Amino acid sequence: MPIKKMWGGRFEKGASELVDEFGASISFDQEMAKEDIMGSLAHVKMLKATKILPAADADQIIKGLEELAAELADHGLHFTVANEDIHMNIEALLTEKIGPVAGKLHTGRSRNDQVATDFHLYIKERLPKVVAAIKKLQQALVQLASENVETIMPGYTHMQHAQPISYGHYLMAYFQMFQRDVERFQFNQQHTDLSPLGAAALAGTTFPIDRQMTADLLGFKAPYANSLDAVSDRDFALEFLSNASILMVHLSRLCEEIIYWCSYEFGYIELADAYSTGSSIMPQKKNPDMAELIRGKSGRVFASLMGLLTTMKGLPLAYNKDMQEDKEGVFDTVKTILPSLTVMTGMIKTLKVNKAKMAQATHHDFSNATELADYLATKGIPFRRAHEIVGELVLKGLKTGQDLADIPLAEFKKIDPRVEDDVYEVLKPTVAVQRRNSAGGTGFAQVREQIKAAQQLLAKDNLQ
Structure with missing residues (x-):
């Protein structure tokens, strides 16, 4: 025997089984069963407080909903497609539990x-x-x-x-x-x-x-x-x-x-x-x-x-x-x-x-080229010209297998006599990283500052 729809008064005939299944949402909105009972409990408590419902009726509904909540938490509730969605399923279960007074729960609200x-x-x-x-x-x-x-x-x-x-x-x-x-x-x-x-x-x-x-x-x-x-x-x-x-x-x-x-x-x-x-x-x-x-x-x-x-x-x-x-x-x-x-x-x-392996990957890869360009710029060479000079050195190195750090000092001095031995220190990957201490940069001091700030942020949530 088909279940009578709670909204069926205006209809002469019921929907087909296929339409019932197609229109139903209980297969997924049962995920909100707990929330639906919570909402109904708040609603009926308000209906009682405002005297829209008699206290005895409201208390009966509250007791029934609380029992359904306990059953849901304990072993779950049985829902049917015929009752379409989580709201009507919960109301149907409440009606089975406390009788027609359950119908008063929907006073002043809609699905x-x-x-x-x-x-x-x-x-x-x-x-x-x-x-x-x-x-x-x-x-x-x-x-x-x-x-x-x-x-x-x-x-x-x-x-x-x-x-x-x-x-x-x-x-x-x-x-x-x-x-x-x-x-x-x-x-x-x-x-x-x-x-x-x-x-x-x-x-x-x-x-x-x-x-x-x-x-x-x-x-x-x-x-x-x-x-x-x-x-x-x-x-x-x-x-x-x-x-x-x-x-x-x-x-x-x-x-x-x-x-x-x-x-x-x-x-x-x-x-x-x-x-x-x-x-x-x-x-x-x-x-x-x-x-x-x-x-x-x-x-x-x-x-x-x-x-x-x-x-x-x-x-x-x-x-x-x-x-x-x-x-x-x-x-x-x-x-x-x-x-x-x-x-x-x-x-x-x-x-x-x-x-x-990480450190090894930073050697002989010309990733220190910017360091050399920056170094030449500190010697008074315009950065654009320094960029061009280093680019030519990289091209030559790719052809000959010579890394920037392997270039003899005499060759560097042909570029600019102000280049000194300290250029080789600058070209070391670790030094290159360490020196990048602009705010938010990869310099070790800056990274430690980032970590410190992050630890303080997490400490607010008791995660450190």
């Missing part, structure tokens, strides 16, 4: 403000978890950076050797990227921390409800100021997906370099066995599969953002059924970024740095 409230609560609860996971990754980066301030590696532009840098400096660049992610997710909370409850379908309600009370009970900063906006706004979800997409860009870039750095050609780092896999046919392989997976999972997060942007772009106010498509991408994104952050943190904590 439109109900689902928006659930969605706000869902993201609001998870934003701090995302921020905490990013900060744990930042902590791992800072620790590794502090151990490698004076570890020298090639710095790249266009994936060509550019200038030698500190590996610690390289790691702190990612710390800064992830700090911007932290700040974006923290700002996201500002637009998530609003309560749609009480906006009803779109126009508010004639019942004398107290929206501030329900906002307070649910831990929201304030109610939405406009009921149309309250039920139609999904900016907070778009911001979450946008922030998550940028986060995944950063994780993917780091993964790309991890994959390079642990290859045979580079050999700068080695991943722990726990974060690597082997080959079913090639016994020697140690594959950076976890880095590749994180890099690959960026695509599904980007797709969720593009999906919701496309869904929302042409919707008239207020609620439209299209907005049922707002949740799955967010749920999937939460389940993607949190484990990605955890796995990345583990990789960073356990990787081994081949300091000798």
Whole structure:
């Protein structure tokens, strides 16, 4: 026997089974069961306080909802497609438990403000978890950076050797990227921390409800100021997906370099066995599969953002059924970024740095060419002319196999008699890095300052 729809009074016939299944959202919005019960508890407590519902009825509903919450936490609840969504499933279960009085719960609200409230609560609860996971990754980066301030590696532009840098400096660049992610997710909370409850379908309600009370009970900063906006706004979800997409860009870039750095050609780092896999046919392989997976999972997060942007772009106010498509991408994104952050943190904590291989890569690669040009500029040669002179020396060295540091002093003096023996000290990769002490630079003193500032920032969250 088909279940009678709670909205079925206006209809002479029920929908087909196919339409029921197509229109139902319970397969995914059951993810918000806890939030739906929380919202209903706040709503009925407000109905009791404002005397919209008799105290006895409200208390019966509160008791039933609290029992459902306990059952959900203990062993879960059984939901059906016939009841369409999480809201109607919870109400149906409440009706089974306490009888027709459950029907009074929906007084002064709509599924439109109900689902928006659930969605706000869902993201609001998870934003701090995302921020905490990013900060744990930042902590791992800072620790590794502090151990490698004076570890020298090639710095790249266009994936060509550019200038030698500190590996610690390289790691702190990612710390800064992830700090911007932290700040974006923290700002996201500002637009998530609003309560749609009480906006009803779109126009508010004639019942004398107290929206501030329900906002307070649910831990929201304030109610939405406009009921149309309250039920139609999904900016907070778009911001979450946008922030998550940028986060995944950063994780993917780091993964790309991890994959390079642990290859045979580079050999700068080695991943722990726990974060690597082997080959079913090639016994020697140690594959950076976890880095590749994180890099690959960026695509599904980007797709969720593009999906919701496309869904929302042409919707008239207020609620439209299209907005049922707002949740799955967010749920999937939460389940993607949190484990990605955890796995990345583990990789960073356990990787081994081949300091000798990194340092070796900065020799005989002409990445000290800028140092020589700067040195000649200090002798009074215009930098553009110094740049040209060094470029010619590099070209000659590429043809003859002679490194800049191997050029005899007599040859340097032909360029300018003011060149002295100290030029060879300047050309050493370690010295080249150490001397770059402009603010934010790769000089060891500057890197230590970056690390100190990062440690102080993390200490505020008791992470150091």
